[in-house]
Structures are given as structure tokens and as C-alpha cells.
Amino acid sequence: MPIETEVSGQAPRTLEAWVKLLESVRIPVPKHSYDRVMAAINDNRRSLRDIAELMQDSPALVLSVMREANHPTNASQAEPAESLEIALNRLGLERSALLLKRLPALPMEDIPPVLRQFQMISQHASQQASGLFASRLARLWQEIHWGSLLFLSPLWPLALAHPKLLDTWELRVIHKGEDAAIVEQELFGVRIMALCQAVAQQWRLPQWVTQGYRLLLEEREQLAQVLNIARDEDLLNQQHRLDAEPGLRRWFNQPANTVLLANNLALAAQVGWDNPHLLRWQLLTALYLQTSLEDIQQQVHQQAAASARRHARLALFHPAEALIWPWHQRRPHPDMLAPPPPTADELARWRSLCQDLLAQPSPFTNTVHLAAQAREAVLACGMQRLLLLGLDRANDCLRVQQAAGLAKEATSLVLPVAANKLLQKLMSKAGQLRITPENHTQFASLLPPPLRALFRGEHVLLRSLAVNDQVVMLLVADQGCRPLADISVQAFGKTSQCIERALWVFANRNG
Known part of the structure; x- marks a missing residue:
């Protein structure tokens, strides 16, 4: 089946139609990752952990295995698999191999750049989550790692089916700061977070993923209250204010919130390191970890550099590139730059x-x-x-x-x-x-x-x-x-x- 970079016809305008479309999209896998994983599956000396580690280089492979393992016909368990190893255990190697054979495997350069860019943002988020939170919550490192990698995965089939729409959304909402509700209603007919939540529920993604969307959609008032506390420059006063509201403190300190924090740090950094949206999530992360903003910014920069060493690809933008820019410089979206003059x-x-x-x-x-x-x-x-x-x-x-x-x-x-x-x-x-x-x-x-x-x-x-x-x-x-x-x-x-x-x-x- 050929990979289409733009679905023909009008884009859906309802939540149900969007979920149906995105459910049908087959996300391509980089050929080199596909070959390595298939070779490992066919090698009886390799453990499930070895295979899971190899799959990490291809977010599309991870998503496919998690979706298949959590599909109602395959998951007798009430709870969805929270990690790739659990998903592989549920499927077994033989069924995992059959699943991979059904996926389109393409050279990296043939995979649409909008899709590759959003997958790299997910990989950057996973690095931020692992570096910032996994050592502090060691028993939950798998939930943190896989939840952060898959949080934005509902956008991946959207990037394949309607890349121009998603690219326009990124330009207008993330780079130009237009009102997200107005832009999303115009482009998609629905709020994009509601769409992501519906797709995540349809795929039975890890609960920490769906919980993050619920927070963004239904618990914004509590988030605003916490952000108000996080803006207090006195760290001791921050803790006193949070302790004075035990319900709010318990709500904010949930381990699942690490997935949301990491993904918003990675997504906001796409614009540049000095923007109000990124500052908000850095402040929230500092409050979560009970440390200073300066300390969090240093850690976030270090994790961005670590992610770039692993995930940066030719022709894609990684925020670590901007660490050597002047502090106030921001990355313009390609559509914010004048095209080259005629040849x-x-x-x-x-x-x-x-x-x-x-x-x-x-x-x-x-x-x-x-x-x-x-x-x-x-x-x-x-x-x-x-x-x-x-x-x-x-x-x-x-x-x-x-x-x-x-x-x-x-x-x-x-x-x-x-x-x-x-x-x-x-x-x-x-x-x-x-x-x-x-x-x-x-x-x-x-x-x-x-x-x-x-x-x-x-x-x-x-x-x-x-x-x-x-x-x-x-x-x-x-x-x-x-x-x-x-x-x-x-x-x-x-x-x-x-x-x-x-x-x-x-x-x-x-x-």
C-alpha cells in the first residue's frame, strides 16, 4: 500500500470521522529499524528487552506493537499494557513478527518530513522525561518512558494523512501564538487535544497518556492554580502555599503528570528557548521537582543535547541546535521566511x-x-x-x-x-x-x-x-x-x- 502524504478530499469535521480516519492510517517504519528488529526477532539469542530497546529507535514500531497488544481482541486484561516489554509479552514473538510484516517499511527520506518532525518531538520528550523524572521515580521509569514517547502519537497519523493542516496548526498556534480554539475549529472542526484524547482511548494507550489529555481538557482550573504558585519566586513560600491546599498538592504530584510536563517542554522548545509557553512548563516542572527555575533550565538544556545526540536527523529541526543561538532568538517556521529568489x-x-x-x-x-x-x-x-x-x-x-x-x-x-x-x-x-x-x-x-x-x-x-x-x-x-x-x-x-x-x-x- 503506497504511503500518501495527503489524503484526498476534504478533511473530516467531526470527532467520530477523525477517529475513523486516523484509525485506518498505517504509519510507515524506517527500513533500517525494521530490518534490525526483524533480525533480532528471528535470533533466538535475543531477549524481549533486547528487542524492545531496538524498537525504541522507531516510534512507529513502538506504537504499532502497543496498539496491537492493547486491542480488545488481544488484551484480556482490564488495563492496557504500560510498557513495550509487556506488550511484546502479550503478543509473543511470532505474532509480533507477523504484525511487523504488515507495516510499510520505507527509507527514512521517503517518510513525510512533518511526520518525522513530530516523531522526533516525541523522542525528545521521552529523553526529557527520563532525564528529569525517571531517576527520582525509579520504580515507574517504564511508565514514564513509554508514556512520554506515545503522548503525541495520535498526531502521527494526522501528520501522514493531512500534513498541511498540521503544519498550518504548528505555524499559527505554536509560532504565531494565535488562539488555539479558533484555529483548530477552522482547520479541523474539533479541538486537537479532544481528538488526541479520543484516539488515545480508541487505541487503549497507557493510562498516563489519556490522563494527560484529561488534565488539559477538564482540569485546566487546577493547572492554572498550580501555575500561579509556581510563579512565586520564593521556593519556600511555594511549598507553603502548596501544602496549604493538600488536594491540589496531591493532584499536581501525581507521577502521571511527568508525561505531560515532558511533552510540553519538548513541544514548546520547538520555537526557541525564550518563549512564554516554555517558561510556563519550566516553572511547573521546577515546582514538581521542588527546585529552582535556573536548575530546571540547565537540566532541560542538558537533556535536549542528549536527545540531539541520539535523535537529530538531517533536514529536521532539533531544539538543541538553538542552544548556541542568542538567547532571545527564536526559530521561525519555514513559512515565516521569504522563499528563495527565482533561479x-x-x-x-x-x-x-x-x-x-x-x-x-x-x-x-x-x-x-x-x-x-x-x-x-x-x-x-x-x-x-x-x-x-x-x-x-x-x-x-x-x-x-x-x-x-x-x-x-x-x-x-x-x-x-x-x-x-x-x-x-x-x-x-x-x-x-x-x-x-x-x-x-x-x-x-x-x-x-x-x-x-x-x-x-x-x-x-x-x-x-x-x-x-x-x-x-x-x-x-x-x-x-x-x-x-x-x-x-x-x-x-x-x-x-x-x-x-x-x-x-x-x-x-x-x-
């Missing part, structure tokens, strides 16, 4: 397309032919998404003539001009509007809602095109929501002029 070959193609637009007499047989050439020229100058809308004067509306980089539904877009003041202004006289982070709040709200839904980024170009001082088209383009490269903005302006000239030549072809 020499791309610019040569752009010039050729513009020359065709400027040719006389007009080489175009109809406006559809001309609009298609215009679309290719705009894409060649570096734009990644665009709409070219033509003015329907009879109905006073704009209709899509060409589109690129957008969902198919965009081609049926119809925008009444009279209903929107910004469209009226753009269509009254040829001109260009560049939306930037500085003016986004001012202009984004003025865009027609269907157009705003398609171009939600803070970097958008709108250009009205005229023939004989009469506006006939509207061009909307961006570089995939990323900051606009200066050379592409300049080329966009020249391309727009070429399209206007082509429209004039075509309109006067029989003159």
Missing part, C-alpha cells in the same frame, strides 16, 4: 512568457488563452497561489478565470463588486494593494469573506488590471502565505503591466 532558469522562463504577452499582433485566440498565459507568467515570477478574476459587467461581479495553488472550489468563486467597498475601489481604477503584517488588520477585514478564507496570510498582493482606463480584471496572489521576496514583488508588478498590454493588444487586434 536563473526560472527568470529566463518568466521573461519568455512576458515576451509572449507583449507580442504583436496578439498571439492569443481568445481571452481564456490569454488568461492561461498570464497565470503561467505570474507563477514564473515566484508567486505560488493566485486567482485571476474577470469583471462580469452585466452582473457587476468578478468571476474566476484562472487559479493556481488553491482548492478546486476556488474556481467557482463569484464576488459581487457592489457588496464590498474595497472591491469597488480596486475596480474603479487600476492599482495595487500589498497586504503586510503592518496593515493586515486594517485590510484583511475589508476583503470579501470568500477571498479572505482563501488568502489568510499576512502577505498578499492584489492588482486591478485595466484596458483604456477601464478595469477588467483583478489579480490576487501570494507566495504560499510566506513573506514576499522583493524580487518576486518587482516581477509581479512588471508581469501585471505585461498582462495589461496583452489585454490592450488583444482588444484592438482588429483595429
Whole structure:
């Protein structure tokens, strides 16, 4: 079965539909890990502990074995297996081998990067949990280790089925700090923590995993109370305040909370080491371990470095890289960086397309032919998404003539001009509007809602095109929501002029 990096069609919008989809996704296993584990299973000299240790290098293998062992048809026990060794014992080596044979094994470079990035975050979390808590709670080290590794595992099939959605969620919630509830309702139709909880329950993951989601969803008031105590700079006063509320102290000191603390430390560190979200979880961890913030930060940095030595991979970001950066520097999401400028070959193609637009007499047989050439020229100058809308004067509306980089539904877009003041202004006289982070709040709200839904980024170009001082088209383009490269903005302006000239030549072809 081929591994799809994006499930076709619309993403689910209900919890039940999401769980059904994610339940059906088969997560690929790195080929080198697969081969090593299969060889160990077939070697009668290897113990279950040896095999479990080999599986640790592949989170997908661990998840597959735990899910299979905890499936109702395989788990007669009331409680789910809390460790990989218990899961292997339940299945036995023969059934474990059969399970592995059903999994897709791929070279590492063929596994989608969004999936690999989230699995590495899980590995980093496991390292943080083991380093911070396992020695203090030695009898529970397996629960800590496997629970922390699997806590974010419901996101792994999501990263495979809809990587663009998860990538957009990371950009907007983690990097830009947008309201998670609003973003998740827009992208998924459900809260992502509720989805993770439902999937974890469906898979019967270790109880410490589901308990962490319950805390985030149902016990946030207690978490806020504890965080308020953790912000007290006097360590002795912290303990006095916690001791004064024994119920809250017992709730916070549960060993299962180590899984939640470790995963939030790892997830927040993806942005950088100096961000408010990470500070909150460092403060909570310091309170949990009854030590200072400075001590926890040092330990967290050490565990990040240890994780990088084991888990860092080419083309993936590990937070340990940022330890040598200036303290206040944060890692931008790739979509927060301007794309590279067009190559020499791309610019040569752009010039050729513009020359065709400027040719006389007009080489175009109809406006559809001309609009298609215009679309290719705009894409060649570096734009990644665009709409070219033509003015329907009879109905006073704009209709899509060409589109690129957008969902198919965009081609049926119809925008009444009279209903929107910004469209009226753009269509009254040829001109260009560049939306930037500085003016986004001012202009984004003025865009027609269907157009705003398609171009939600803070970097958008709108250009009205005229023939004989009469506006006939509207061009909307961006570089995939990323900051606009200066050379592409300049080329966009020249391309727009070429399209206007082509429209004039075509309109006067029989003159």
C-alpha cells in the first residue's frame, strides 16, 4: 500500500470521522529499524528487552506493537499494557513478527518530513522525561518512558494523512501564538487535544497518556492554580502555599503528570528557548521537582543535547541546535521566511512568457488563452497561489478565470463588486494593494469573506488590471502565505503591466 502524504478530499469535521480516519492510517517504519528488529526477532539469542530497546529507535514500531497488544481482541486484561516489554509479552514473538510484516517499511527520506518532525518531538520528550523524572521515580521509569514517547502519537497519523493542516496548526498556534480554539475549529472542526484524547482511548494507550489529555481538557482550573504558585519566586513560600491546599498538592504530584510536563517542554522548545509557553512548563516542572527555575533550565538544556545526540536527523529541526543561538532568538517556521529568489532558469522562463504577452499582433485566440498565459507568467515570477478574476459587467461581479495553488472550489468563486467597498475601489481604477503584517488588520477585514478564507496570510498582493482606463480584471496572489521576496514583488508588478498590454493588444487586434 503506497504511503500518501495527503489524503484526498476534504478533511473530516467531526470527532467520530477523525477517529475513523486516523484509525485506518498505517504509519510507515524506517527500513533500517525494521530490518534490525526483524533480525533480532528471528535470533533466538535475543531477549524481549533486547528487542524492545531496538524498537525504541522507531516510534512507529513502538506504537504499532502497543496498539496491537492493547486491542480488545488481544488484551484480556482490564488495563492496557504500560510498557513495550509487556506488550511484546502479550503478543509473543511470532505474532509480533507477523504484525511487523504488515507495516510499510520505507527509507527514512521517503517518510513525510512533518511526520518525522513530530516523531522526533516525541523522542525528545521521552529523553526529557527520563532525564528529569525517571531517576527520582525509579520504580515507574517504564511508565514514564513509554508514556512520554506515545503522548503525541495520535498526531502521527494526522501528520501522514493531512500534513498541511498540521503544519498550518504548528505555524499559527505554536509560532504565531494565535488562539488555539479558533484555529483548530477552522482547520479541523474539533479541538486537537479532544481528538488526541479520543484516539488515545480508541487505541487503549497507557493510562498516563489519556490522563494527560484529561488534565488539559477538564482540569485546566487546577493547572492554572498550580501555575500561579509556581510563579512565586520564593521556593519556600511555594511549598507553603502548596501544602496549604493538600488536594491540589496531591493532584499536581501525581507521577502521571511527568508525561505531560515532558511533552510540553519538548513541544514548546520547538520555537526557541525564550518563549512564554516554555517558561510556563519550566516553572511547573521546577515546582514538581521542588527546585529552582535556573536548575530546571540547565537540566532541560542538558537533556535536549542528549536527545540531539541520539535523535537529530538531517533536514529536521532539533531544539538543541538553538542552544548556541542568542538567547532571545527564536526559530521561525519555514513559512515565516521569504522563499528563495527565482533561479536563473526560472527568470529566463518568466521573461519568455512576458515576451509572449507583449507580442504583436496578439498571439492569443481568445481571452481564456490569454488568461492561461498570464497565470503561467505570474507563477514564473515566484508567486505560488493566485486567482485571476474577470469583471462580469452585466452582473457587476468578478468571476474566476484562472487559479493556481488553491482548492478546486476556488474556481467557482463569484464576488459581487457592489457588496464590498474595497472591491469597488480596486475596480474603479487600476492599482495595487500589498497586504503586510503592518496593515493586515486594517485590510484583511475589508476583503470579501470568500477571498479572505482563501488568502489568510499576512502577505498578499492584489492588482486591478485595466484596458483604456477601464478595469477588467483583478489579480490576487501570494507566495504560499510566506513573506514576499522583493524580487518576486518587482516581477509581479512588471508581469501585471505585461498582462495589461496583452489585454490592450488583444482588444484592438482588429483595429
